[in-house]
Amino acid sequence: MITKQKGTYDIYGDLAKKRAYVNEVLDALCEKYNYGYIETPVFEASELFHRGVGESTDMVQKETYDFIDRGDRSITLRPEGTAGVVRWFIENKLYGNLTDPVKVYYNMKMYRYERPQSGRNREFTQWGFECFGSDDVMSDAEVISLAYNAYRLLGLDNITIKINSLGDTESRNNYREALIKYFKPKIKDLCEDCQNRLEKNPLRILDCKVDAENEIIKNAPKTLDYLNEASLERFNKLKELLDLMDINYVVDTNLVRGLDYYNHVVFEVVLDDSYALGGGGRYNGLVETLGGPSVPGVGFAMGYDRTILAMEEHNVNIPINDSIDVYLLYVSETEKETAAYLTQDLRMNGFITETDMMGKSLKGQFKSVDRFNSKYLIVLNDEKLADNKITIKDNKTKEEEDININDLVDYLDMHM
Ligand code: AMP
Secondary structure, eight states: OOOOOTTOOOOOHHHHHHHHHHHHHHHHHHHHTTOEEOOOOSEEEHHHHHHHHOTTSHIIIIIOOEEEOTTSOEEEEOSOSHHHHHHHHHHTTTTTTOSSOEEEEEEEEEEOOOOOBTTBOSEEEEEEEEEESOOSHHHHHHHHHHHHHHHHHTTOTTEEEEEEEOOSHHHHHHHHHHHHHHHGGGGGGSOHHHHHHHHHOGGGGGGOSTTTTOHHHHTSOOGGGGOOHHHHHHHHHHHHHHHHTTOOEEEOTTOOOSOTTOEEEEEEEEETTOSEEEEEEEOTTHHHHTTSOOOOEEEEEEEHHHHHHHHHHTTOOOOOOOOOSEEEEOOSHHHHHHHHHHHHHHHHTTOOEEEOOSOOOHHHHHHHHHHTTOSEEEEOOHHHHHTTEEEEEETTTOOEEEEEGGGHHHHHHHHO
């Protein structure tokens, strides 16, 4: 038997319906914020992700799906959304004449070679968005508010947004120096990965999954103590705007986020203090790193699959339609022909319609009516059809009525 690959899963049945509902909510919300939809290719030049995400990150060193294609190109399956969107932004020269920010959102499959566990897969979905061209704190606030409202509209009211600031380049560099000085004498007590991180990107030590509870990491210098005046002022302004927007946030000075490209605000969405449901931040250097001009950007990515798991765990009511509108039953060949054109008519008029396609007996068809939880059923009958009549029965009240076949759509419109 050929089975699915480790860390992947099939989407069907109730899960497919739940996802359709979540998509609907998120699409409608993005529309209100005036974000347009974008989808980038599943595979891109490896260089894009290696450079964009950062050569020294865990994601690039251990998790990307890299391969050489038949034309000898080095290809990587998309592990995150931002780099591809930035590539699109640069390739289409959208940075020219930027009088308003360029705002896009996506809902895409991502691929990371991780150890699968609950809420962690090798193929998973992220819903996310990016805003290019504004370095105003107003765009930080907008992005955080969009993320916050998405979870709330999905019924996860108890989320908290953790925020922190890495500051501008000067602040980040000062902080980097301070971390190296602090960790150097203690580094032997941390994991091997952290030892490698010390010179390359000491900020990432704070993000270590292995040593997360280690006192050495907990007592490390805090970013906020190294922000220069302008960066601190900016962070305070952001908090003020978030207060005005009534957004539930806490400052978490250990939050740095795994990727290389962040500066100023970084944020993460958590529920009940468990794993992160999403994260984002400002990445003013990224467009330039990927070959474009210096254009500021800020964005966010939701762990879509985890968010649905959280909705299930918190018993959020996800509206799922588990019934159909009409089931047409028949026995004779002429009744079957009537069923054929009536299903066509009903479906095109908006009714969820079923009929038998298995050659079942009438008794078997009645069982299908119940299995499909049909609101109405129509037992087609040649004698009545000769007079253009059909009998329609309400499956709940069991009341039935003979009506003219040409009035069927009007009848259902009136009764449903
Ligand atoms: P990141 O791009 O790593 O910042 O991830 C953003 C969000 O995507 C995380 O907060 C998770 O909720 C989700 N996520 C990341 N990796 C995975 C994975 N392997 N499986 C499922 N969700 C993931």
